[in-house]
Amino acid sequence: MLSGGCSVRIIFFITAVKEKRQSKISPHCDLARYTPDATRTGGRIMAHDNNLIAMIVIGFGLAFLFGTAAHRLRLPPLVGYLLAGVALGPFTPGFVADQTLSSQLAEIGVILLMFGTGLHFSVKDLQAVKNIAVPGALLQVSCTSLLGFGAALLFGWSLGAAIVFGFCLSVASTVVLMRALQDRHLMETAKGRHAIGWLIIQDLVTVLILVLLPALTGVLKGGQIDVFPLLETIGLTLGKVIAFIVLMMVIGKRVIPMVLHYAAHTGSREIFRLAVLAIALTVAFTASELFGVSFALGAFFAGVVLSESQLSQRAAEESLPLRDAFAVLFFVSVGMLVNPSILIRQPVQVMVTVAVVVIGTPLVTFMILRALRQSMSASMMIAAGLGQIGEFSFILASLGVSLGLMPKEGQDMILGASIISIFLNPLLFSFYERRRQALAAAQQETVSALTTPTEDRIPAQPESEEPDDTPVPTTLRQHAVLVGAGRVGGLIAAALLEGGKPLVVIEENNELARNLRDHGADVFLGNAASGNVLDLANVTEARLLLIAIPNAFEAGQIVEQARQRNPNLEIVCRAHFDDEVRHLQEYGADFVVMGEREIALAMLNRAETVEVRHDENPDEASPSLGFSAVAPTDV
Template identity: 25%
Template structure:
């Protein structure tokens, strides 16, 4: 390795560690940290790193892994579950926003090709920042959170035809609508072909590799698939990143997708961070100084345009006014794919470099203020929709949950119920919570949890939160009788619904199982097992021995039904479909 290349990598890593640590301390997105780090060390900043082939290759590989990771998360099952918002709402948001921005750009004198690229790139929002904001606020499972995720998925899908379209624009063509239609068809055909090939060959390949029980070989195979697909699409005139995206779609349809995701996550996070640093390095700070007024004006116009479009679409979808405004503000920024698309267009000479620079800075600014926009949106929603209060109108509850599917219903939102909800949210599992205590509901909704007030023995309440579409019910109520009533009601209304219940002790567990619980857990007993496990570990017992001792105690204390679940390794037979 040449000394200057090693120096480039060392400076990049040092800047990443220092700046991102500061941004994390300030509770800001690491993406912004990488962008700022790139600006600081780049040619227009401290000039610690000049433009080089090394940074170019790092940027390309970062984009490849980003597209692979996006494809990996787009399973057909996930798309099917969210099809209403992805295909309908998400597509309308992208196409309408793209049309409005394209028309505006042409009105200000840009050519058709440039205007279309600007419209397509700015129609996309930031997946990384929006999901981070939702996760920090625990709002992934709320109506606004589910809608935002669906729109982001739709936007990710539209990246494919946009990346196919830009190289075609680099050629001399007269019929632009025909080029766009051809790009869409070409992308659609490629996706179908890749998924078919993946289903035929990837499962057998991963099965063989998995049988060898080598994580290194598994990771190497994954990288081979990613780079092989990237090479293949480039060979046929498409971009490297598109091949990686298709590879992600292929792997997502196999049962090995979670292991693949775990193996590539360290590479993805680091290389993607370095990619954003190279984007920051490419930003000319002189452009920001000389065009500050124009950049700020464009940023405000972009936020207003996207916020208004999303808000109107939400209102047409019968969202409440406050929730509509909240969603609009949350999705109003530019996104990381704008960097990819503008970079590709600038490299191919389709868009002027000064235009690209101006828009890159604009997108960065809109991304930076997203957390503030999210806070503003939540305050507006709380004030207009009174969501911080107790929701009791069944019609409103039905409307907020009409799209939720394959979710978990949590009954009881005390300390235990809230912890369960936080765990589900962290695991990206949709859930809805019910509680008959108005104080618990109020506190939960203030903090963004999808919790509703209602008596837990009424079938209308259960139907309002889509229990017929749920995969399981978890009863965490502190009150013994209320927990038993909830289990009895769910079992009588929905005989096949898996029910996991929290019991205080073994007598309570027996009552809950007699009432219809699929599996009840004795809280006091499990706490004693955790304490015992900790002390045995401190005394030097091996983990397998501790597990054996704990398992023996559980088998002795729990009922035959619970013992069967424990020995089979399953806590509840939750359906997969």
């Protein structure tokens, strides 16, 4: 936790930077002098504008400090990022960051985040969720808009202001929900895909509202409606969206993978990484400028058309560091917009707004999903994820104010409600997690009641209403558990299954899990670092745990959880460096395989079978290569 003295020094530092940046050069000073902030060009001195650098440096610095403090207090780091934005905003003392620059940098985070999401979301996945996402999202937007509309009328606002206010409260933040799904390893689950599909429909509805709102301004202010221009606007907007999607699915599906494959064949990691960034940013920008589609939606479809390429996983890995960094700036930029005084000036109105978002929207979403015959667990998860508002709400509110439809205090209330709803969203997910665990425990008790002590295998469980969302624990005992079924784990799984060994696989990738199930494996979709997933794999009664994921430090968490549950379990891991080996052994791993070392040994074994010579005399016999006999100067 940050000490009080450290906090004071940080505030003094921010204030000093602000004072320095706000100071002006005296008209009598000697501009011919060389200074750190000036460059001589053509006989003139041109002052550098360091707004971008200062915003990035102080933005990331404060995000790190506040995020670390939030983590120490057992709060989500994004709470710290939001508070860092409040500290950088114009409504608090000290340095004031450039809001335009911060919002544009945050858009890069949104683009990379949605591009990465699209890489894990194929066209088949889109088709699979349409029957739930399309009617569900449309109903939810309509119902939440009505709740917001009613609240605005209670505030005494006009009809136009109430309509805009209702729309602002009906759309969730893409970034917040994506981060929540990623942090909980739900992206590859069926309910995670339904949530993403829901967001896509919300984005499309928002694009339509943004286009139609200026055309309807006169009507909302009490004027007459001109039907034909309105229909023309609607048709043009829908036509652009359809044209973009068709273009991406027909042409983009061929061109984008071809470009990425060319970059991969250059053998340069830098070129490949640049290709990934160029594709994501170019498609998103083109979608926005030419087709009127949001950056997020454009980047998502760029990822979708690339998802079926063999390079999609590598593309996701290359974009990950930048994606996470710029996503942090999104939360910082949100915090910068918040005027804390609105909580004092309009506390009741803000609380009503928060209630509509945090209570109203989840309840409406939950009832819609249950009516669509979705499971209890999936309904609760999606409802919890939608209990917040973000970037599209800000855009709608800003447009409403600029058109004279909504008062400025309405925009402040939406911003205040947004930051509160983002604060509270982890609590909604915690409630969902407790309920999900309760459902799983109840089902486990039902299964255990059917088990006799002498059985090696529990009788089959009758089909449940929600088989996908509340999985039944494995019935295997004295078995092997494999974590990760990628390039390494896939080979292990194939060999064990071929040998008839009892095996349970834990995998996060839905496609890999589906393929393993098709080959008869017992597979659980999720993150093995979660104790609940290890319990589903019955690691307590397992004989062997094979951790084949490449991230050794994440593997350490899995080792720790597994060792607590089964002290006698044989645990085998993989690593790349000596530090990782020590880390895994400290947590309780029995055997750690270093991939690079095994490669070196295999190559050395092969080299030992080939005769090489110490000189160029072909007539002399030479022994096989022995590295111990090679002089250091020859190596």
